[in-house]
Amino acid sequence: MTSNMLPFIVIAPVLLGLLMLSMPKRLNWWIFFLLNIVLAGVIFTLKSKGAMSFTFQWTLFGTGKVVQKLGVTPLGWFFLAISSAATLLFSMFSLDFNDKKHSTAIAPLWLMLVGATNGIFLSQDWISFFISWELMSWTSLFIIGHGKTSSFKAGIYYYALSFFGTMAMMAGIWLLFHRTGSWEISSGVLKTAQDLSSHRGFALTVLSLFTVAFLAKSALFPFHMWPQMAHAEAPDDFSAYLSGIMIKYGVYGLLLFIVPVFALTPRGTIKSISGVPWPMYILAVMSALTSVIGTVMAIFTNDMKKLMAWSTVANVGYIGVGLATGTSLGYAAAMFHTVNHMMFKGGIFASLAAVKYRTGEREMHRLGGLAYVMPITFFTFLLGIIAAAGIPPLSGFNSKWMIFQALFEKKMVFVATALFFASTGAFLYLFRGLHTIFLGQLSPRFRNVKEAPPLMSLSMIVLMILMLAAGIFPGLVTGRFNDILVAAGLNPIKTTLYSMTGSTTSINSTLVASVFALAVGVVFFLFVIGGRKRRVKMMDNYTCGEDPLDWNVGPDRYHYGYDFYQPIKGLFSWMPLGVVEKGYNALGRFMERLGNLVTSISADGTRLGWSFVLGVILIIVIGVVK
Amino acid sequence: MNAYALLGIKLIGVSFGSMAVGLLFMGLGRKVTARIQRRMGPPFYQSFIDVIKCFTKTSITHNFVMDLGIIMALGGLIATAFFIPFANFSILGSSSVVIVLYLMSIGYLGMAMGVSASGNPNATIGISRALALMMGYEIPFVMVIMAMLITYNSSDLLTYAVAQSNGIGSWHIWKYPLGFIAVEIAFQAMVGEAPYDHMIAPAEIASGPMVELSGKYLGIGFLLHAVQLYVETGLIVNLFLGGASSWYVMLVKMFAVYFTTLSINAVMARYRIEQGIRHLWIWAGSFGLLQLIYTRIWG
Amino acid sequence: MEMDNLYLANLREEKQNMWGGLVNYFRKRSMWMLYYCTGCGAIELPPTMTSRYDMERLGMGPMATPRQADLLLITGYLSVKTLKRVIWSYEQMQEPKYVVGFGSCPINGGIYWDAYPVINHLEAFIPVDMSIAGCMPRPQAIIDAFEKLMGEIQEGKAIGYKRYEKHYDWYKKNQDAVLGRTEAVLKPWNDPFASNPSVDELMALEKGESNV
Incomplete structure (x- = not known):
């Protein structure tokens, strides 16, 4: 009975989503929310039921029997649990967000996407994995598009890069199938690990094909530019899901396939740089580069959703570096940062959605002073950016600290320098967001703006509590990693509820938080005994005696x-930041011309057109028969 | 008495102690600057008078964010001061340099938030300059710290201090000479003295972040600078000048670091902001990078 | 002016406050000034501040904004247009605050006594705690005045800010009488959203015309 739950949590959302396409919008959002409660409930009970799997067999013409298998692994369950919890919060947020004025018709597609997500995290074979992956790709394309021309362009951009990755993954899967004769993921991992010593060229080809797919999905270099279009153009409530959960599929893929392969390979099989196999070192460098590019682009962006999308890119770079170190500390750090990023970027995008809901603005300089009218939204954003900047006592510090410890363990100091640059640059863009949206002068246009509606506020408050909890008690999250690490054949990390042990030192986050609270108490005492204060109007400023009015x-x-940062813009002018985009644009134009050619041949209804269509069909038939 | 309560009382002592040390340094610093300019200068306790006066005045606030930010600012820096080993003694038993670097940021973030809530563009321009400058000095500083970190395989400041306790010959100045130059340049920017005093440029942006601070808010601003001096000079002494075996040696060394900074400050003009950052990247950055490369390969 | 009553009340108040004398000590030893360079008096301040006369000995120093300052220096003649800025700055200063007028001009108009754009009596608009006669006073005279002001602060006599608070109507009447003669050169800002429109109306407003 219980193992039948596995196909249920994958297929039920997809089928219900199809059914919902014909239902009224408002009802759809309620179904979406309720089903997410059910799914989260089912998923959280799966853990206690122990190992289980569901198998389904069928025959594919030409390749023999196909075994599709869904199962719960520690890694899969972890991702499943955090994604379903976050989805529940976001769906609660969406319930209030999609009122008459802001409503979009994305609920059915989003529900199908949730099913696909569950499928990705449960799949034990490449066929199920690939089907779920494809379902996820095209549902998200239509969600990002949501019926607007500008959004659809962003969606196409996202889909093109993601399609490129999917094709690479399909090629990888076929190669792997021919090598192992099985669709199972675990046998593929074992075989590739063996191949790394015997058939190195083949193994590296397979690994790089898969890596391309995962990098494209997680927006790591050189696929780092799609989030700034897709995250910015997606429906506002969906951006939180896009940035919190969808960007992590690639991370999951890396943890599922690439990381175990290198963990199983004996040390010394592959030449290593700084104690890390060279392919992983390249991944580390690419991830660090992603962080730096994301940071520099974010500093000079004026659109608030684009800014946070670039920040997402920078944070995925951290996760990639953590994975690339190849130590259990690094993996734990990467997973921890995945969870933290889900919470703080979810919170940040939720607060931005609340701002957009109330004001309708996306350009930051047109906002300002919203903290005085939307305090809950402001505090969510504030805690989010404190966590994103990696400042204690919030959760981001713990995971960043672990990533740096993993780097120090391997003495990868140059990668660490790049990450420190990204981390310091993060203060710049995060403060810019805080000031320009929430602080400074309140524009008279928004004088009568109200706090976000109750359910939106509630989900933001929950996110705040989660961020604080994971920051003060890191063990709540890090305690869950040891199962996963042991299952992957790695050493467990040393962690308690209050403290974490790294390679160079251990820190007690609870202690840090409590001494900070004590210090704030001391200052509060000073503040209270000081002279009396008087509140003045916002425009009562020092202006050299002039009245601005x-x-x-x-x-x-x-x-x-x-x-905001105009004075320092010149410092970055030497960086070739737009090169990759230009390359893609050139490729895009080429493909467009090719497409036009094909259209002009096939669409004019002449003999030439028909012969082209026939020719294509003939080639396919020959390929299949052969 | 409960051990936690005792620790709490000690920590409250440290917080007031760090403020007092910083204020003393500020007063002595004004005296030193005055003597360089051939003046008498104020008495050495002038900073204490100033701060107490500030607390007796009335003050204005623009909104709750300003109060919150200013409290968070000093709180964050005092919390950082707890992690600085004083005279080879760490009160919390842990003094990771990564915590020091990141915990200091919450002070700066609080300050930034508080003053930009005042709505004065001068304050925000000052903060944007401070943050940009931070990108300039943090990178060289971190590179040098990482050079030490991979040598000792520890990020504890106390380890570094204890490793240098065998006389002047064992100081890190000699072991990491390039790193010391880099950190000295970066330190000038960290405490915001000329030529890197972009943040508080009184004639340009009306003292930047301080523009709307009055009364006790300004007093807390001064205390913030005092604790910042305590933390940052303490950091340099523990990293390079061999820590200290007794409290007065520690104070003398800390003041020596500040004295160097002041002497440079007294004779320098201000860079433009982008010149300042470029200068830091090129000079402090290259010295730091050379030190890191040397330590990583041959160290 | 009920100067005497106010002074006695202040003394009585300070006697009740046991810390009063101590607080006054800190206030007099740390006077931060905002010098309002309206006229020629400003040129006497650099020598007072720098090596020759070294004002910092007394704990005094220049400050950038009125929020931070305790002492407002009106260094010379005051035109009608500048008066508005002076009052605005004085009201932005935090209590306790003191005003010192430099030279003859703030006292009785000096050589500008019959010039149409210059006001003659500063103390009619803001309370002046100390006036330094002379055209212009030399640095010695300035330092002397500051020391006298310190004595008055210690004794609790420098209570101009309390006078301003108590007799605000009188000051306001004088200010309005003069400021009514001036008006802003540019069109002043009027709040286009005074009626608090909804977001929809705002959008419509934005699309139609942008007058903000």
């Missing part, structure tokens, strides 16, 4: 927000 400068012009 005399000069026709109202609060919204007096707000410092546009081109």
